[in-house]
Each structure stands twice: as C-alpha cells, then as structure tokens.
Amino acid sequence: MRIAVIAESINVNDSSGSKVNVELIKNLAKICEQVTVYHYTQRDIQLAGIPCISIRERKLSLNYVLSRSQRYFTKFTGISLHRPLESLFGFSFTFFSDTRSIRAVLPEIVQGDYDSVITLSKGSSFRPHYALLKFPELHGKWLAYIHDPYPFHFYPRPFTQVLPGYRQKEEFFRELSKVARYVGFPSKLLSEWMGSFFPEMVGKSVIIPHQISEFDPNERLDLPGWSSGNFNLLHAGNLLKERPVDSLILAFQRFLKQHPEAKAHARLFFVGPAQHHEAKLRDYCSQIEELTVITDFIRFEHALYLQKEATVNVIVESKSEISPFLPGKFPHCVLADKPILLMSPLYSETRRLLGKDYPYVAESDDVEGLSQxxxxxxxxWVKEKNLKLNRPDLKDYVGVDHLRQVMASIA
Structure with a gap:
C-alpha cells in the first residue's frame, strides 16, 4: 500500500497531537510499501527513512493579506476582531490562507497515484481535512483521522464550548462525514460519540489507536527529590484547565498521614505545563514536602525517560459522565510497562482498554478511593519493588501488528 499523509504538524515538541501524528506515521512506514508525508509545520523536519515534504505557506492571496491586516489591527488598537469575523465566516482568515496553501500540493498527490490519503490534524484545528474537502479527486481514497470531538460544542462536559462560527464548523464536519471514504478515530468511544452527531460516520469508522514505537530514551532528566529507590508517582505532560488534580494531591496527603512510614520513600511529581493550576500547585508544594512540581516545558524524550523510570504513571481525566478520548500519553505509559493510576469516569476509553477488573482506578474527585x-x-511496591503493568495485549493493540490488520481491512 502506498500512502500519502497530510499532517498539520510533525514537530513532536509542539503538542501532544503532533506526537501521536509522528508515532502513527512511523508505524505506517513499517507496514506500507511507501509513506510520503506532506506537512504544514513551517519547519524543515525530517523523519528517518520517510520522505517528508514541507508545505510552503503561500503569501500571494487575499486571505493572507487579510489575516496579517487583522493581526496588525489588533496589535495597534487592542481590539480583537476574532469573534465577529469567525461568527460571520466560520473560520479565521489565517485558517482560509493556510488551507489554500495545503490545497496547492494536492494535485501533486493526485499525480502520485497513492492508494490512500490520510489527513492528520492538531489540537482543535483540522486544516488538512478542510483542504481535502475541497478536492473531490481524492475523496475516494481519503481517510480523515479525527483525534478529538469537533466542533467544541460536541465535546462532553466540562469541555463543552459554543465558539464563534459553530454552525459553519458543524457543516464542515457534516460534509466531511459524507464524502470521506473512511473516518479514523483513536478510540472506540470517540467513534460512537461522533457517530451520534454525524450518522454518516457510523458505517465508515475505523479505529486506529494512538501508536507506540519501541524507544530507549537515553537523555536523562534529573528532578529534585527524584531517586530510583523511591516510590515515585508521576504525572508527565500538560495539565489542562478542565483536569484539576486537587483530589490526587489530597489523596496522596491522606495516604501519607495514614502510612507515616511511607514518607521516607513516597514522592508525587507533576512535570509539564500547568498554566491554570500553577498557583495552587505551588501552594500545595509549600505544605507537602513529598510533592514536587516542575511546570517548565520538557522535551518529549525527557517525558518518555521519566515515564520509563517512574514507579507509577498517572493519567488524569476530567470529572464527567464520559471520557471518549484516548490520551496521547496512554501508549507511552503502556510501553513504559509501569502500573497506571487512572483518574477516570466510569465510561472512558482508557478504562475500557484497561478492563473492568483493573484495580488502580478511581473517579477524578474521589479522594478516599484515590488514597486507597x-x-x-x-x-x-514494598513487597516487589519493581512493579510492572504487564499488559502485552495493550502493547499489541497500540503496536505495529494491530495497525497492519486495520490497514489491511480497508485496503
């Protein structure tokens, strides 16, 4: 199978979305005859053994001029035109300019006669998808990969937001659901969730979980208070506004009070940006000696190293009725082969994959349950020291062999 991948970004250090894009691309390259990547990262990034073509931003267009004019207007007047313009047009001038730049490479992809074309996005932006939507020559080969709900008013609580231009954004995905040959999701629950809003997706959904490729991180990261001989609980990665960790910290504090002997060994670490929680986390640090918070940006390789060296990796999900997301860090935690402490609602993709009998799960606001x-x-840990997740089934699910089966089923 010869595949063209159109990705918004392949810079693994700019977002979790880019990280999972790259892992998927790497594993596709292992099972396909040819994978060529067209990306809009605006940097010359290459992936070993995979042809990567940087899509050039085209500046000779009305939308480009309007986008820059809007930016300068806001800079000099302090008046933002974002909401009224997106309410009118559905998207920003920058979005329209970028999608036209991406669309300019699509004739080259048509001439390449690929068997399949996969679009990968980043965050809440689906620029490659919008570009391909306007190019019917490729619709019969198109797998539109959707990593999160879209638009924002289709997110489950507490993420739900009604953004300007929501009607146009909804119509964009409704049209996508009709013309794409396949719609890919990292999560079974996300597929079902989106299918409830866009019924046309139901018959063409493909589950392609976030991928892992074998890694042996060789870049150490020394943290204050970190010792390989300790019982180290680690949350590595960005803490979103909707995912507070007060309950986990209070549970850890309760655990220390109930097991004072653990104070010599037990440590809780939060490593990564936490813009909306930083002040509160610093306050907790002043009260709990065994808590360490590092809110600086850390490189992807360093996060992988810490996850592999931790005693327990923590995955935090929001307090909600359902969490259809598959966290980007999930496959990395599986590969690290350390127990996962999961803060999750009853209906969650991560909980579904770990299984109903998995013991280390509690609701996100359940302080007593988390403490237990x-x-x-x-x-x-006291008995065995070297704890293992020991889930070869999950390694297979997020690995190359399962991906090969999925891609063979849609060839």
Missing amino acids: VIAELYSQ
Missing part, C-alpha cells in the same frame, strides 16, 4: 489505590500500589 495509592496505598495498594505502595503495599505492592
């Missing part, structure tokens, strides 16, 4: 989970993990 930490105590159980600590008790196991």
Whole structure:
C-alpha cells in the first residue's frame, strides 16, 4: 500500500497531537510499501527513512493579506476582531490562507497515484481535512483521522464550548462525514460519540489507536527529590484547565498521614505545563514536602525517560459522565510497562482498554478511593519493588501488528 499523509504538524515538541501524528506515521512506514508525508509545520523536519515534504505557506492571496491586516489591527488598537469575523465566516482568515496553501500540493498527490490519503490534524484545528474537502479527486481514497470531538460544542462536559462560527464548523464536519471514504478515530468511544452527531460516520469508522514505537530514551532528566529507590508517582505532560488534580494531591496527603512510614520513600511529581493550576500547585508544594512540581516545558524524550523510570504513571481525566478520548500519553505509559493510576469516569476509553477488573482506578474527585489505590500500589511496591503493568495485549493493540490488520481491512 502506498500512502500519502497530510499532517498539520510533525514537530513532536509542539503538542501532544503532533506526537501521536509522528508515532502513527512511523508505524505506517513499517507496514506500507511507501509513506510520503506532506506537512504544514513551517519547519524543515525530517523523519528517518520517510520522505517528508514541507508545505510552503503561500503569501500571494487575499486571505493572507487579510489575516496579517487583522493581526496588525489588533496589535495597534487592542481590539480583537476574532469573534465577529469567525461568527460571520466560520473560520479565521489565517485558517482560509493556510488551507489554500495545503490545497496547492494536492494535485501533486493526485499525480502520485497513492492508494490512500490520510489527513492528520492538531489540537482543535483540522486544516488538512478542510483542504481535502475541497478536492473531490481524492475523496475516494481519503481517510480523515479525527483525534478529538469537533466542533467544541460536541465535546462532553466540562469541555463543552459554543465558539464563534459553530454552525459553519458543524457543516464542515457534516460534509466531511459524507464524502470521506473512511473516518479514523483513536478510540472506540470517540467513534460512537461522533457517530451520534454525524450518522454518516457510523458505517465508515475505523479505529486506529494512538501508536507506540519501541524507544530507549537515553537523555536523562534529573528532578529534585527524584531517586530510583523511591516510590515515585508521576504525572508527565500538560495539565489542562478542565483536569484539576486537587483530589490526587489530597489523596496522596491522606495516604501519607495514614502510612507515616511511607514518607521516607513516597514522592508525587507533576512535570509539564500547568498554566491554570500553577498557583495552587505551588501552594500545595509549600505544605507537602513529598510533592514536587516542575511546570517548565520538557522535551518529549525527557517525558518518555521519566515515564520509563517512574514507579507509577498517572493519567488524569476530567470529572464527567464520559471520557471518549484516548490520551496521547496512554501508549507511552503502556510501553513504559509501569502500573497506571487512572483518574477516570466510569465510561472512558482508557478504562475500557484497561478492563473492568483493573484495580488502580478511581473517579477524578474521589479522594478516599484515590488514597486507597495509592496505598495498594505502595503495599505492592514494598513487597516487589519493581512493579510492572504487564499488559502485552495493550502493547499489541497500540503496536505495529494491530495497525497492519486495520490497514489491511480497508485496503
């Protein structure tokens, strides 16, 4: 199979979306005859052994001029035109300019006679998808990969927002659901969730979980208070506004009070940006000696190293009725092969994959339940020291062999 991938970004250090894009591309290259990547990162980034073509931003267009004019107007007047303009047009002038730049390479992809064309986005932006939507020559080969709900008013609570231009954004995805040959999702629950809003997606949904490729991170990152001989609970990665960790910290504090002997060994680490929680986390640090918070940006390789060296990796999901997302860090935690402490609602893709009998799970606001989970993990660590997740089934699910089966089913 010869595949063209159109990605918004392949810079692994700019977002979790870019990280999972790159992991998917790497594994596709292992199972396909040819994978060529066209990306709009605006940097000359190459992936070993994979042809990567940087899409040039085209500046000779009305939308480009309007986007820059709007930016300068806001800079000099302090008046933002974002909401009224997106309410009118559905998207920003920058979005329209970028999608036209991406569309300019599509004739080259047509001439390449690929068997499949996969579009990968980043964050809440689906620029490659919008570009391909306007190019019917490729619709019969198109797999539109959707990593999160869209538009924002289709997110589950507490993420739900009604953004300017929501009607046009909804119509964009309704049209996509009709013309794409396949619609890919990282999560079974996300596929079902989006299918409830766009019924046309149901018969063409393909589940392609976030991928892992074998890694042996060789870049150490020394943290204050970190010792390989300790019981280290680690959350590595960005803490979103909608995912507070107060309950986990209070649970850890309760655990230490109930097990004072653990104070010599137990440590809780938050490593990564936490813009909306930083002040509160600093306050907790002043009260809890065993808590360490590093809110600086850390490189992807350093996060992988810490996850592999941790005793327990923490995955935080929001307090909600459902969490259809598959966190980008999930496959990395699986490959690190350390127990996962999951803060999750009952209906969640991560909980579904770990299984109904997985013991280290509690609701995100359940302080007592989280404290009991930490105590159980600590008790196991005292007995065994080197705790393992030991889930070869999950390694297979997020690995190359399962991806090969999925791609063969749609060839």
